[in-house]
Amino acid sequence: MLRMFNTINGSVEQIEKIESGAWLCLSEPTDVELATVAQQTGIDLADLRAPLDDEERSRVDAEDDYTMIIVDIPTVEERGGRDWYETIPLSIIITQNMIITVCMQDTPVLHPFMEGRIRGFNTYMKSRFILQILYRNATMYLRYLRIIDRESDRLELRLRHSMQNREILMLLELSKTLVYFTTSLKSNEIVMEKLNSITRFKQYPEDEDLLDDVITENKQAIEMANIYSGVLANMTDAFASIVSNNLNNVMRIFTIISITLSIPTLIFSMYGMNFQQGGMLGMPLTADRWGFVIVVVISIALSIVVTWFLTRSRLFK
Known part of the structure; x- marks a missing residue:
């Protein structure tokens, strides 16, 4: 123009x-x-x-x-x-x-x-x-x-x-x-x-x-x-x-969750491979009536203790 x-x-x-x-x-x-x-x-x-x-x-x-x-x-x-x-x-x-x-x-x-x-x-x-x-x-x-x-x-x-x-x-x-x-x-x-x-x-x-x-x-x-x-x-x-x-905080949370979930996974995987057969001694509480409930309670308790420890550990702060 x-x-x-x-x-x-x-x-x-x-x-x-x-x-x-x-x-x-x-x-x-x-x-x-x-x-x-x-x-x-x-x-x-x-x-x-x-x-x-x-x-x-x-x-x-x-x-x-x-x-x-x-x-x-x-x-x-x-x-x-x-x-x-x-x-x-x-x-x-x-x-x-x-x-x-x-x-x-x-x-x-x-x-x-x-x-x-x-x-x-x-x-x-x-x-x-x-x-x-x-x-x-x-x-x-x-x-x-x-x-x-x-x-x-x-x-x-x-x-x-x-x-x-x-x-x-x-x-x-x-x-x-x-x-x-x-x-x-x-x-x-x-x-x-x-x-x-x-x-x-x-x-x-x-x-x-x-x-x-x-x-x-x-x-x-x-x-x-x-x-x-x-x-x-x-x-x-x-x-x-x-x-x-922020990314480190997210990874910290996922790491704590992963470690916490690995405890019951480890316990239940061992019970899945070992059982009482014949006269051989299997995993504890396998013959007990309340064995399954006791194992679940123990797994939950251990998970809570590990979570409490990790959240207060210097490595995860």
Whole structure:
């Protein structure tokens, strides 16, 4: 989808034709839209297609007529009725007359710009526009990181009462998301550092504070992602130990039951093989009228004594 915007009388309005100072937003673009933009702006079609690869790395490429900046942005993907977070590349291309953004999805990072809700946003001020996008991107990371933190807290409460594979797999999915976030944020930090060394990236004097805010927010997001990753890693190890301990408790119970049942089994198996025949002496109580009852009582008594001993033994605590 190709949408074009321009600042007219201080407000952002959508336009129908490419104009000088316009912003071209390509979201989930078709081949026809990419070819049209490439033909009318002189941008290499391969550069326009670059952010459509979800494995594209963050970087800054300076060509003769334009500069391409690729950063990783957070996005939400619905799987199994739940929201999962990942990162995708966003390309920002600056030419002499306009700015172009390309993304494989209609990202919420750019929605406030389209709706004119960003203070001081002007399509003509390209360098400020880039900094505003980077600032908005860093705040989106922080927002999703807080959501992930709350989700991990809910999982922790559920794991205390349930040790099903579903909760543990969700915990591992969150850990994987944090690894993606940390890697993407560090790559974006390198891009920001490189922007300062590009001479064609002209900054307005009032944008210095904005650049400092962008760097600060990005570093804060990196620190939060590292902290949450450490917490989730420790939580995963702790619950793995709990699962192992619960398994040991179950095996302890089954071992006690198995040893207890082996006593009457042993007694009755011996009585099943030995009996009084002729003048030979067989097993005790075989000739007694109440022999069977006495043997059962003895077996039960021995089982109770063994069970009492095992439940208090250090080997089974």
